[in-house]
Amino acid sequence: MQVKTTILSLPTEEFVHPGTRACTGCGLAIAYRVGLKALGKDTMLVVPPSCLTVLQGLFPVASTALSGAAERGDNFIYFCYDNEGYMNTGAQRSGTTPIGAITANTPFKGKLQQKKDVPAIMAAHKLSYVAACSAAYPLDLFDKIKNCMHLPGTKYFHIHIPCPPGWGYDPRYGIKIGRLAVETGYYDLYEIVNGEFKLTAASEKLVEKRKLVPVQEYFRTQSRFRLLTDAQIADIQQKIDEKWAGYYNKDE
């Protein structure tokens, strides 16, 4: 088994210099910083209009282009940072906004539709590598980048990025909220290597623990979920439990 990177063995060279345009407490800055440490110097970055440059980088604007490149097997790593909305234009709903979340253009009812499962769509391209990561677990992200760099074709990373203004929380709680998303089983860390699915890091440990934090704990940290009713939360909890029952079954 590959040795897991720790905060002590993480490379100290920095590629992200002070002065990014990210907001205070933005999870993206962490993913960016740690991701570039894993990618190293010999890297060419292409950044579409997004929070850092001024995201609708992927959903839905560029998904056709990404799908085309993935189908052709172009050799590159695609990092989709998922802040669950069009955040650089002021937090409007996007395909990956979760159900029930209040956004700038779903102000009174919250989003009525399900979140689009983009890593599953990318996995359907039969890529050599698909990973779901979180800014709250940067070492998991680091190791996954290292894992995939030798693999052929398109590699896809989905990174859950807590967004203080878009999600409605005090910037200091970003990591805590990112972790709660994982600990509640609401957002899972995994990798799919040549078609083989495997939970990683904290999500992997949850399978051993067989105990999820109630999802309500996650929802109440963010003002965007304030419209969710108990019935809606119970419904979401049930879906999470069903998903995890599947993980537990696989484990047995």
Place this chain on the structure above:
Amino acid sequence: MHIIENGNAAAALGVKLCRASVIAAYPITPQTPLTEKLSEYVERGDMKAEYIPVESEHSALAVCIAASSAGARVFTATSANGLLYMHEQVQWASGARLPIVMCVVNRAVGAPWNIWNDQQDSISQRDTGWIQIYCADHQQIIDTVIKAYWIAEKVSIPIMVCYDGYILSHTFMPFDLPEQEKVDAFLPPFKPEYALSPEEPANLNTVTLPDVRLDVRGELAHSYMEIRYLLQEDLRSTLAVAADAEKRFAKIFGRSGDPYIESYRCDDADHVAVGLGSLTYQLRVSVDALRKEGIKVGVMGIRFYRPFPDEAIANALKGKKTVIVFEKALSYGYEGALTSDLKSALYEHLAGTVTLPSVQNFIVGIGGREIRTDDLTQMFRAATKGRVSREPTWIGLKL
């Protein structure tokens, strides 16, 4: 060597002779045979290039933009709604000052669907900062592709080489196939002033602010307005570069013409028809017919449409009584875009010096409606006798 081929093949052969190294395209009628031909060259190994079969026209130009930024000589081609789908990237390519060459095989745009020829597609991209050159036959197609790379790389501005769908793209005609050695002598390998490279990390086309500011070296850097101004300046000076290209081409290939316009029996003409592309060759038949009747007419094809060779055009039309513009496109809500451009050039260069010619506008061949030479001749004759209509006149309309 003379060969007989269709217009799409002429374009493909031109691209091959220019040694483009990255080609990205999405099939659309009537462009398809051109890019199929290129994929054939690449797969057979006749052409050392990467052919990227993208999933959309937007991606086709995005790939060209990326590859050109990295220093490759690139090519793409499209038609009609494919060009419209590309539009966002079209603007990007010129703003980013990339010497991309793209063939636009002219076709009507939807709605309603129509796959036949007119020129609404490329005319609708007039204001995107690209150079636009129109071809009237197969020789012009292949020669223009070769000249286009030279010009584009000299001025760092992308070029649309436009030719009529079917009328040129799918018809066979003899033309001289330039020798590879001569093309190599004409067109040296592409050496970009700036190219993306891991050795020299750089940000390209990042956010610019409304005003200038100091860059990381402490120097005052251009902002958006300066960058756009320079695009305009360089487009205007492209006219001189096009003349150089023509001279250079003539020296190596022994063929030459006016770089901007192509006049037929215009010298002593009182009335001159003006148009873009293959239509102007058809109008030569009308000119010959009307000359037999004793009416002094000529026809002028505009090859360079953007940048607009306003001075050359105004000089060529100086002293004429009537200018009759035949167009396969329209600035909806007014008149043909070329008509407006011509009026502006005439006013700018001739007003106050001579009597301005009367300008009339005919709209023809929209959506592939057959353009009968007899109809052209009849309207041409009528226009020489006085104004047919204040509004553009649609020829062949069956309401």
